[in-house]
Structures are given as C-alpha cells and as structure tokens.
C-alpha cells in the first residue's frame with residue numbers, strides 16, 4: 001500500500017485569450033472544474049498506475065468537499081483518513097491564456113487547517129511501502145508526518161513543491177526527494193542538474209530530478225547517477241506531469257522494481273499524461289503504461 005498525506009483542491013480553470021488587468025472584465029472561452037492539489041494528484045496517479053492507495057488529508061464541509069471525496073473514492077483510493085473540516089475546501093483559481101501561460105491563486109481552505117498527523121493517520125501509514133509528501137499542507141504537519149513515517153519504518157518520499165526553504169528537521173526524515181529541475185535548482189542553488197543532484201544528496205540519501213522533455217536522473221549516495229530519457233511525444237498539457245511521475249514511481253518501487261526500471265515506468269506514465277489535457281484526468285491506467293512500455 002502507498003500512503004499519501006497531502007493537499008486536495010478543486011481547480012477552477014478559466015480559459016481566456018488575455019487575462020484581465022485590475023478593474024477589467026473580459027469574456028473567456030471555456031471553464032473547467034477539475035479535482036487537483038498535489039497530494040490528490042499523486043494519489044490518483046498511483047492508483048491508476050496500479051497502486052493500493054490510502055489518502056490522508058482534509059476537505060471542507062462544502063459541495064467541493066463532497067465532490068473531491070467522491071473523486072478519490074471513484075479512483076479506488078481508501079479515504080478513511082480524509083477528514084471533513086468545518087469551512088471551505090481548498091480551491092485553485094487558474095487562468096489559462098491563449099498562449100498556454102497560466103496564473104494561479106491557491107486558497108488552501110481545509111488543507112491549511114491540517115495541523116499535524118493524528119494517531120489514526122499513523123495507523124494508516126504504518127505498513128505502507130511508501131509515504132508520499134508534498135508542501136501544500138502546513139510545514140509543521142508535513143514534518144510531523146515524515147517523522148511518524150520514520151518512526152514506523154515507512155520510507156518517505158518528498159516532492160518539494162511549492163518550493164520553499166526546507167528545514168533540516170524535515171529533510172532529516174526524508175528517504176527520497178523527487179524534484180523537478182526548478183525545485184532542485186532553487187533548493188541546491190545553480191542550474192546544472194547533475195550538480196544539484198550531488199548537492200541534494202548531501203541532505204537526503206536518494207534523489208530523483210525530473211527534467212521535463214529531457215527525462216529524469218536518479219542518484220543515490222555512493223552510487224553513479226542513472227539517467228533515463230523521456231519518450232519523445234507531442235505534449236499538449238504538462239500540468240501534473242511531475243505528480244504523475246511521482247505516483248507511478250512509488251508504485252513501481254512498492255512492487256520492488258529496481259531503480260532504473262522504476263524510473264522508466266514513471267517516465268512512461270508521465271509521457272502518456274502530457275499527451276492529454278487536464279491534470280488528474282490525463283493520468284494513465286496501468287494497462288496503458290504496460291502497453292506503452294512494450295513499444
């Protein structure tokens with residue numbers, strides 16, 4: 001089983017030629033409401049990739065909360081650790097312009113009210129093959145979860161997004177960091193991915209840096225880095241490519257696949273997702289990943 005302790009949001013996406021300036025009203029072309037949040041995205045990616053997933057987090061007691069809970073349940077995710085908190089669910093207000101650029105306002109809602117991990121959460125984490133963490137819940141809660149994971153012997157996987165200063169208190173409890181090149185550069189300083197890998201390995205024992213269309217690189221203390229290329233595909237929407245990669249990677253590792261095979265599995269899943277629109281809607285099922293790998 002894979003445990004995810006993280007955020008869940010309703011993404012409210014407005015498509016418009018040019019985003020309005022302050023005081024302006026413009027007419028857009030389309031509106032979509034899509035479940036999101038990095039925690040939920042990683043959970044859905046892992047479940048679609050064939051993982052047995054339990055989700056720990058919080059929604060509000062509003063209509064979005066009900067819809068978000070149903071989405072997770074319909075994805076086959078175990079939600080006994082998903083709390084319903086009084087007040088609003090997390091929302092991401094996204095404006096996508098004609099050239100594909102976007103601007104996003106995240107209102108954490110119930111995610112922001114997750115203060116720590118409870119005994120009930122620790123029971124769900126115990127016995128899992130991995131605990132997936134991101135930084136869209138309050139840092140003290142993420143740190144408490146990582147510590148709890150360590151205490152019950154479950155490897156913790158951290159995606160350091162949205163990128164921020166990371167205290168040693170948290171990094172000391174992390175077994176694997178999965179970062180994109182921007183996050184890796186921001187944390188390690190400098191822009192060369194192999195250098196960033198080395199510098200991150202001084203803080204955590206194992207690191208994967210994703211490099212967009214250039215694939216991904218894996219490093220472990222005391223071993224040579226392994227680089228896996230991305231499949232050349234026509235990308236139409238790379239939103240949540242990293243979350244798809246991370247969820248699929250966790251599944252492959254939980255199955256005991258060796259590092260390079262797990263990386264290839266994750267790359268294949270991410271390459272499938274970027275060829276379709278919609279973050280969580282675009283994530284591939286296990287059969288698709290297996291078929292693509294045979295090609």
Ligand code: ADP
Pocket residue numbers: 180181209210211212213215216230231232233235238239240241242243245266267268270271274
């Ligand atoms: P993020 O989504 O966090 O910004 P990346 O852009 O590094 O992360 O993408 C994560 C993974 O998704 C990459 O390692 C790669 O496997 C896959 N991917 C992303 N963009 C493409 C692309 N244009 N073509 C093929 N695979 C891609």
